[in-house]
Amino acid sequence: MRLLLRWVIGAAALFLTVLLGQQVFGPDRLSLRDIPSAFLVVLVLTLVNALVRPLVALATLPLNCLTLGLFGFVVNALMFWLVGELGIGLRVEGFLPALFGSVVLSVISGILNTVIGDRNEAKR
Numbered sequence: 001m002r003l004l005l006r007w008v009i010g011a012a013a014l015f016l017t018v019l020l021g022q023q024v025f026g027p028d029r030l031s032l033r034d035i036p037s038a039f040l041v042v043l044v045l046t047l048v049n050a051l052v053r054p055l056v057a058l059a060t061l062p063l064n065c066l067t068l069g070l071f072g073f074v075v076n077a078l079m080f081w082l083v084g085e086l087g088i089g090l091r092v093e094g095f096l097p098a099l100f101g102s103v104v105l106s107v108i109s110g111i112l113n114t115v116i117g118d119r120n121e122a123k124r
Helices: 002-025 035-051 053-059 061-066 071-085 095-122
Strands: 030-032 090-092
Touching: 002 030, 002 035, 002 095, 030 035, 030 095, 035 053, 035 071, 053 061, 053 071, 061 071, 071 090, 071 095, 090 095
Parallel strands: none
Antiparallel strands: 030 090
């Protein structure tokens, strides 16, 4: 049940991120096909972050050390952009929308997980 709740939170966070990104960059640079595709995108983003991101992070470890961890933002943006390029409902046109999307998605999901997760834990 907790996994399902996190999946719904992730889809809601992605939907809010895209809406905010459309205000900043316009609908032609960052878009989401529909709400059901948000669930698929979150699932694929989770898999990419679990399988591909560690390999990319390991390969770019020296650069990440040189930038004192700031290159991690670039790695996150690349993963977000990669999922957008898979053609499963998320469209990301360019590096800046990918960077914006990855940072905002992390912030919104963190806030939603904290607020909803705390309420869910309090009910137990």
